[in-house]
Amino acid sequence: MSVGLIALIVLGMAVVGYVIGRSRSLSLAASQDRRLHSLPSYYGQAVALFTAVPALLVLGAWLFVQPIVVETRVSEMIPESAIPEGGALSLVMADVRRIAGGLDALMTSAGLSEGDLARMSAETTNLRERLGGVGVALGSDVSAPVFEAAKAMRAANNAGSLAMTIAVLALALVAGGYMLSRVSPDMRARNISETFVKALLIGASTVAILTTAGIVLSLLSETINFFRMYPATEFFFSTVWNPQFRGGSELGIIPLLWGTFYVSFVALLFAVPIGLMIAIYLSEYASKTVRSLAKPAIEVLAGIPTIVYGLFALITVGPLLRDWLAQPLGLGNSSSSVLTAGLVMGIMLIPFVSSLSDDIINAVPQSLRDGSYGLGATQSETIRQVILPAALPGVVGAVLLAASRAIGETMIVVMGAGAAAKLSLNPLEAMTTVTVKIVSQLTGDTEFASPETLVAFALGLTLFTFTLGLNIVALVIVRKYREQYE
Amino acid sequence: MTDLTASPANAAAPRPSSLLTLDARTKRRNAAEARFRMMGAIAVAIAVLALVGLLVSILGNGLSSFRQTHVTLEVFLDPAKLDKAGDRDPAKIAKVTTFGYAPLIQAAMQTAIEKAGATTEGVNAKQAAGLISDEAAATLRRFVMAHPERIGETLSFPMLANGRVDGYFKGRVTMESAALDRNISPEQLQLADKLRAAGVIEMKFNWGLFTAPDASDTRPEAAGLGVAILGSAYMMLIVLVLALPIGVAASIYLEEFAPKNRWTDLIEVNISNLAAVPSIVFGILGLAVFINFVGLPQSAPIVGGLVLTLMTLPTIIIATRAALKAVPPSIRDAALGVGASKMQSIMHHVLPLAAPGILTGTIIGLAQALGETAPLLLIGMVAFVREYPGAPPEGFFDPASALPVQVYNWTQRGDPAFIERASGAIIVLLIFLMAMNIIAIILRRRFERRW
Numbered sequence: 001m002s003v004g005l006i007a008l009i010v011l012g013m014a015v016v017g018y019v020i021g022r023s024r025s026l027s028l029a030a031s032q033d034r035r036l037h038s039l040p041s042y043y044g045q046a047v048a049l050f051t052a053v054p055a056l057l058v059l060g061a062w063l064f065v066q067p068i069v070v071e072t073r074v075s076e077m078i079p080e081s082a083i084p085e086g087g088a089l090s091l092v093m094a095d096v097r098r099i100a101g102g103l104d105a106l107m108t109s110a111g112l113s114e115g116d117l118a119r120m121s122a123e124t125t126n127l128r129e130r131l132g133g134v135g136v137a138l139g140s141d142v143s144a145p146v147f148e149a150a151k152a153m154r155a156a157n158n159a160g161s162l163a164m165t166i167a168v169l170a171l172a173l174v175a176g177g178y179m180l181s182r183v184s185p186d187m188r189a190r191n192i193s194e195t196f197v198k199a200l201l202i203g204a205s206t207v208a209i210l211t212t213a214g215i216v217l218s219l220l221s222e223t224i225n226f227f228r229m230y231p232a233t234e235f236f237f238s239t240v241w242n243p244q245f246r247g248g249s250e251l252g253i254i255p256l257l258w259g260t261f262y263v264s265f266v267a268l269l270f271a272v273p274i275g276l277m278i279a280i281y282l283s284e285y286a287s288k289t290v291r292s293l294a295k296p297a298i299e300v301l302a303g304i305p306t307i308v309y310g311l312f313a314l315i316t317v318g319p320l321l322r323d324w325l326a327q328p329l330g331l332g333n334s335s336s337s338v339l340t341a342g343l344v345m346g347i348m349l350i351p352f353v354s355s356l357s358d359d360i361i362n363a364v365p366q367s368l369r370d371g372s373y374g375l376g377a378t379q380s381e382t383i384r385q386v387i388l389p390a391a392l393p394g395v396v397g398a399v400l401l402a403a404s405r406a407i408g409e410t411m412i413v414v415m416g417a418g419a420a421a422k423l424s425l426n427p428l429e430a431m432t433t434v435t436v437k438i439v440s441q442l443t444g445d446t447e448f449a450s451p452e453t454l455v456a457f458a459l460g461l462t463l464f465t466f467t468l469g470l471n472i473v474a475l476v477i478v479r480k481y482r483e484q485y486e
Numbered sequence: 487m488t489d490l491t492a493s494p495a496n497a498a499a500p501r502p503s504s505l506l507t508l509d510a511r512t513k514r515r516n517a518a519e520a521r522f523r524m525m526g527a528i529a530v531a532i533a534v535l536a537l538v539g540l541l542v543s544i545l546g547n548g549l550s551s552f553r554q555t556h557v558t559l560e561v562f563l564d565p566a567k568l569d570k571a572g573d574r575d576p577a578k579i580a581k582v583t584t585f586g587y588a589p590l591i592q593a594a595m596q597t598a599i600e601k602a603g604a605t606t607e608g609v610n611a612k613q614a615a616g617l618i619s620d621e622a623a624a625t626l627r628r629f630v631m632a633h634p635e636r637i638g639e640t641l642s643f644p645m646l647a648n649g650r651v652d653g654y655f656k657g658r659v660t661m662e663s664a665a666l667d668r669n670i671s672p673e674q675l676q677l678a679d680k681l682r683a684a685g686v687i688e689m690k691f692n693w694g695l696f697t698a699p700d701a702s703d704t705r706p707e708a709a710g711l712g713v714a715i716l717g718s719a720y721m722m723l724i725v726l727v728l729a730l731p732i733g734v735a736a737s738i739y740l741e742e743f744a745p746k747n748r749w750t751d752l753i754e755v756n757i758s759n760l761a762a763v764p765s766i767v768f769g770i771l772g773l774a775v776f777i778n779f780v781g782l783p784q785s786a787p788i789v790g791g792l793v794l795t796l797m798t799l800p801t802i803i804i805a806t807r808a809a810l811k812a813v814p815p816s817i818r819d820a821a822l823g824v825g826a827s828k829m830q831s832i833m834h835h836v837l838p839l840a841a842p843g844i845l846t847g848t849i850i851g852l853a854q855a856l857g858e859t860a861p862l863l864l865i866g867m868v869a870f871v872r873e874y875p876g877a878p879p880e881g882f883f884d885p886a887s888a889l890p891v892q893v894y895n896w897t898q899r900g901d902p903a904f905i906e907r908a909s910g911a912i913i914v915l916l917i918f919l920m921a922m923n924i925i926a927i928i929l930r931r932r933f934e935r936r937w
Contacts, residue, residue, distance in 0.1 A: 004879045067781050097781075194829040198743060204735035205744070208756040208803075211796050215767060218774030274529045281526025294530050301537050303923060305857025307890040308544065308912050314897055315905055316543040347536045354533075378515055380522035401762070408764020410860035415897060435766050435860070442773060442864045460770045464763065471762045 006059060006165055010172050014052035017176045021047030021183055029185045038190035043183050046193040051176030053200070059168045066160045074153045079145055092146060099142060099150035100157065102131040117151065219464060222457035230451040235458060241421035241432075243441070243452045251455045253462065255421040259338070259431035263417055264406035266342025266427060267349055272399055274346075275353025280383055282354075283361050302351035306411040313344040313416030326428040334418060339427040341416035345409055349402050356401065360394035360481075361387060393481040400474035404467040410435040434459050544916070548909025550656045554692035554707065555647035557618050557681070559594040562640045563630060574634045587623040587630075591615055591645070599677070602684030608673040616670070617678055617687075619646035621701065621708035646694070647687060649707040649903040651678050655689060658902060695910060699872045700887065700895070706903035709896070711911055713871050717787050717886030718856060720878065724791025725798055725855050730848050732795075733802030734837075740803075741810045742832050761800035768797045769861030777865060784866030785885035787875065793865060794855040801854060805847020809840040842933035849926040853919050859890040867891045889915045 022044030029036045036043070075093055107117060121144065128142055142150075183189075227235070230251060238252025278298065282291055318335035325339075326332045364387050372382040388395070418430025419440065441456040508516070565572060567590065568582055592615040599605055599614060622645035630637065646652075650670035653659035661672045681687045698710025736753075744750040772793035776782045782789050813836045821831035862868075867888050875884035887895070889911060896908040 064780060190827065194827060197829060198739070201735045201739035201743065204732045205739045205753050207732055207736065207796075207799065208753055208760055211760060211771070211799070212756050214775050215763070215771045218771055218779075219767075222774060274532055277526045277529035278533055281523070281530055285523055285526055286530070290530070294534060297534050297537055298530075301533065301540075303853065303919065304540070305854075305859070305890060305915065305919070307857065307859045307893050308540070308916070310859075311893065311897060311908060311912055312540050312543055315547060315909070316539070347533075347540070350533050350536070378519045380519045381515070383522070404762060405764075408766065410764070410766045411894070414860075415894070435764070438766055438770070439860065439863050442770070443866075443868055457770065457774070460767055464767050467762065467764055467767075468759060471759060475758065 003059070003063065006168055007056065010052055010055045010059070010168065013169075013172050013176060014048040017051040017180065018044035018048040021045075021180055024180065024183050025185070025187075025189070028183065032185060034185040036185050037188050042189040042193050043187070046187075046189045046196070047176055047179045047183070049193055049196045050179040051172050053196070054175050055168050055172035058171055059164070062160075062164045062167070066157075066164070070153060070156045070160065073156065074149050077145070077149045077152055081145075095142075096146055096150045096153055099131065099147065100153040103150065103154050106130060121147070215464065219457055219461040222454055223461045226451055226454035226458045229454065235455070239423060241437070243455070245450070245452055249452055251451065253434070253459065255423050256432060256434045256437055256459065257462075258423050259417065259421070260407055260433040260435070262338050262427070262431060263341045263345065263413055263433055264403055266338060267345035267406045268399065268403060270343060270346030271349035271353050271402060275350045275402075276357050276395065278350065278354040279357035279361055283358055284379060284383060298351045298354060301347065302355070304348075306348065306409060309344050309348050310411040310415035313340050313412055317344055318416060321428070329428070331426055332428040332430075334430045336416055336418035336430045337428045338417060338431050341413045342427070344416055345406055345412050348409070348412065349406060352405060353398055353402050356398035357391075357395055360391045360398065360478075363394070364390045391481075393477050397474040397478035397481065400470050400477070404470035404474070407470070408435065408463060408467050410439060414439055434463050438463070544909050544912050547906060548911075548913045551695060551906045551910030552692050552913075553656075553689045554694065555652040555655050555687060556644045556690050557595075557598075557622075557647050557687050558642060558644045559591065559598050559618075559686070560640050561590055561594040561626065561643050563637045564590060564593075565638045568630060569634070569637050574637065576631065576634055579634055579637075580631060582627070584623045584627050587626045588615070591618060591622055591626065598686050599681070602681060602686055604677060604680035604684055604686075606673055606677040606680065608671070609677050613671065613674055614677060617648055617651050617674060617681075619648050619705060619707045621646055621705050644690070646707045647678075649705065649901060651675070651687070652707050653903055653906075654678060655682070655687075656906070658906070695907070696914070699874065700870060700892065701872075702870075703899050703901065706899075706901045706907060709904070709907055711889065711892060711914060713874055714887040714889045714892035714911070715914075716875060717790070717867070717871075718889045720787035720875065720882055720886065721791040721794055721888060722852055722856060723878070724788065724882065725794045725852060726848070728791070728795040729798045729802055729851065733799050733848075733851075734806055734844060736799075737803050737806035737810060738832060738837070741807045742828070742836070757800050757803055760796075761804065764860075765797060765858055766860040766864065768793050769864030771796070772861060772865045783883055783885070785869045785871065785887075786883050787886050787888075788882040789865045790862050790867055790888060791882070793861050794858060797858065797861065798851040798855045801851035802844075802848055805850070806840070806844045809843025809847065810836060812843060813839045839935070842929050842935075846926045846930045846934075849922050849929070853922040853926075856922070857890055857915065857919060859888075859894055862888050862891045863894065868895055870895075889918075 022040045025036055025040050025043035071093065074096060078092055078096070103117065107113075131142075235251055235253055237254070238250055239254045240250040240252050241255045243249040243251060278294075282295060286294065314336075318337070318340045321337065321340050321343075322333060322335045326334075326337065368386050368390060369382055372386045377385070413433045414436050417433055417436060419432050419436060420430050421432050421437070422429065424431065438456045438459050441453055441459075567586060569575075569579055571578055592611050595615045595618065596611055622643075625645065626643065629643075648670070650659050650664070650667065651674075654664070654670075654675050655678075659667075659670065659675075661675060664670045664672045664675055678687060694708065694710045696710065696715065697712045698708060699713045700710070701708035740750065740753065744753075772789055776789045776792055777784055817835050817839065818831050821835045822828070826834065867886070868891055869885060869887075871885045871887050873885070875881040875886040893908045893911045893915070896904040896911065
């Protein structure tokens with residue numbers, strides 16, 4: 001039975017449980033001539049919740065755990081000899097998984113019965129060809145232990161899903177029935193269902209923690225795998241980035257970090273002064289009409305997806321800079337360059353910087369302004385000598401937040417900065433960044449157990465650490481600063 | 487004080503100043519003021535210009551993709567070629583491959599040229615048929631497979647023109663560039679001009695852009711967004727179904743119930759940090775957890791939807807908490823005062839009042855998710871997908887593409903016609919985003935209550 005169907009049945013049972021629970025509470029109250037503790041709908045709600053929630057939770061957990069259990073059991077079946085020279089168990093297991101999945105398709109297309117499958121063996125049938133016929137492509141011929149393992153995996157999967165169906169439906173029946181049996185006018189149905197709902201709310205709020213844990217654990221575990229295959233010192237201190245899918249790659253992070261910081265620096269150089277000046281102009285100088293026109297325009301800039309900026313860099317800014325700046329100056333002839341990506345990223349960051357600075361400038365108390373005007377300062381003198389120094393910590397926080405966005409930005413650099421890992425000062429040359437390399441190492445058909453793929457996780461962890469650090473520092477600064485004037 | 491009394495010499499010499507004439511220092515200060523103001527105005531102008539430049543560049547490149555060159559031909563569905571046995575058996579008709587249909591189109595093209603009197607020197611029959619997209623034969627075959635009874639008739643078919651011909655009428659391909667091009671010759675373009683004058687070739691609205699699936703590198707004219715729009719819609723559905731309840735539940739707990747302790751502090755810090763984690767990191771999470779660990783299929787909308795859900799949650803939680811906070815405490819107090827439980831006061835009174843704010847936040851979160859590209863690249867949505875995903879829920883597990891990823895995909899191809907398509911796709915994406923944002927604004931204007 002498919003998972004969706006099971007879930008639908010459970011939900012249907014919950015609806016039935018609601019109706020029965022509600023009517024049972026009413027009929028009991030009428031027959032015993034007593035008042036109900038709670039409103040009748042709460043009795044129905046309690047039954048429905050007990051029917052649906054535990055069963056669905058078990059369903060989710062089962063889907064998560066079953067593949068892991070089956071994998072470990074099946075992988076024990078594969079002898080050392082079945083693993084090809086220089087290969088890994090995980091590759092063999094990938095084949096096993098694919099064959100197991102293909103067997104079902106094979107059975108339906110060829111009309112085989114379970115008995116036919118049990119008699120089928122790797123020696124007598126050309127499995128590779130037959131599986132290829134149903135759309136399961138295999139890299140090599142199927143050996144006997146692998147085929148046996150695949151058969152075992154298929155059997156275990158089928159048994160598992162049958163057990164899951166029974167367990168989930170039984171749990172829904174038992175838990176719902178238990179609650180139904182407890183329905184009586186004395187039962188504190190509202191308290192029970194409210195406690196239950198509150199538990200659900202708490203569960204929902206832990207999703208954020210689970211996400212962070214998932215990010216950190218997945219990054220860490222794969223990074224550790226990577227450092228088992230590739231020395232950490234080489235990764236952190238080598239200045240050469242040259243992945244070779246035949247092996248013998250050099251995976252030094254330094255050129256990538258250099259590109260990342262260079263692009264981010266150019267972007268901030270462009271975005272911070274402009275964003276800050278926009279915030280100042282709009283909050284201190286602009287007339288109402290200018291404000292009502294310019295502010296939405298800048299907010300639109302904030303709502304545009306980064307892929308649009310990427311395309312802008314690729315088809316407009318890149319060629320423009322190449323034809324008017326790079327080639328006349330003889331500094332390069334590639335349309336993707338640090339300056340292209342930096343400029344476009346700067347445009348993306350303008351609304352971010354300006355709205356943060358706007359908040360911060362508005363948070364400076366009016367009394368400071370009035371004091372300054374009272375001493376005869378002009379508006380710009382007040383801004384430069386009173387407001388900005390007072391707002392400085394907040395502005396620094398905003399710049400750090402913008403820097404963290406710039407470092408983590410992907411599409412603009414993928415489409416605008418280029419793919420060559422270089423250590424160069426020339427901003428009109430193509431360079432590459434950490435995020436570009438994460439994308440290029442993880443897209444396309446690559447074996448998952450090679451250092452060339454796993455390096456992406458180490459890069460991801462580096463990126464995550466940098467942005468997390470910047471965010472925390474920025475938040476601390478902004479929070480401290482806010483307290484100062486509250 | 488001492489300074490003032492210690493400099494009587496300065497004070498003694500009265501300066502020739504008046505409030506009516508500006509002295510040099512005031513002029514300098516006023517000039518500085520004007521300069522500063524000017525800088526502010528310039529900054530605003532740069533931002534607005536950047537926006538205008540961005541939109542002009544995208545619109546300028548992309549608007550032409552909404553019109554497409556079509557060639558309308560009278561095709562004789564020759565029974566001798568398509569159905570030699572003459573018994574209209576679909577299995578036998580299916581044996582005729584797309585190559586078998588090419589001669590029909592070639593013949594139809596010749597008739598059309600003769601009828602239009604457009605015979606051109608240096609263009610043979612094969613080259614003339616080259617004006618038509620390779621996709622046309624496949625379309626014709628699909629039609630015949632669906633209507634085998636029409637074999638033997640002569641039918642009028644609108645067919646896609648080749649990408650170069652389309653580019654020629656849109657100004658992307660010129661006679662000079664065609665002379666250097668292996669795929670098209672200037673003579674062919676002259677023929678195309680004549681056929682256009684005769685009305686055989688015409689520009690029509692490009693419905694294919696919205697309905698057709700992606701096409702291979704050599705057939706940009708046939709590439710469409712159908713699979714991508716469907717994939718994006720599936721993902722938005724998943725995000726909506728998962729992120730809205732979870733986000734609202736989490737916000738209610740944090741805003742209304744949570745005691746002030748370490749645990750809730752931890753949750754809050756987590757949420758604000760997740761809002762700032764680069765999107766690509768969520769892609770890595772999706773790859774490691776949903777694909778490698780749980781074993782969900784690559785390129786499937788379900789994985790994309792889950793990843794985007796996790797990304798959108800912080801946005802929805804922050805918006806929902808703000809909306810809950812905006813409901814005045816007097817509402818809660820009044821509910822509690824007439825005997826409602828805390829849960830009842832929230833579910834029956836606070837939540838309905840906060841609903842417009844929550845919806846606005848959700849729509850804005852969805853708009854963000856719709857435009858997100860980087861995490862989807864990592865979970866395999868760049869794959870070339872020509873098959874439409876099935877109906878949900880099974881369709882959630884079929885390979886699909888997504889709008890922004892399709893844009894990226896097209897920019898990586900060689901033919902410049904794909905850049906036009908990519909810009910067109912961006913326009914479609916921006917229209918969707920604009921619609922969502924306008925709905926959000928209307929919701930806010932209509933239903934938001936201020937206390």
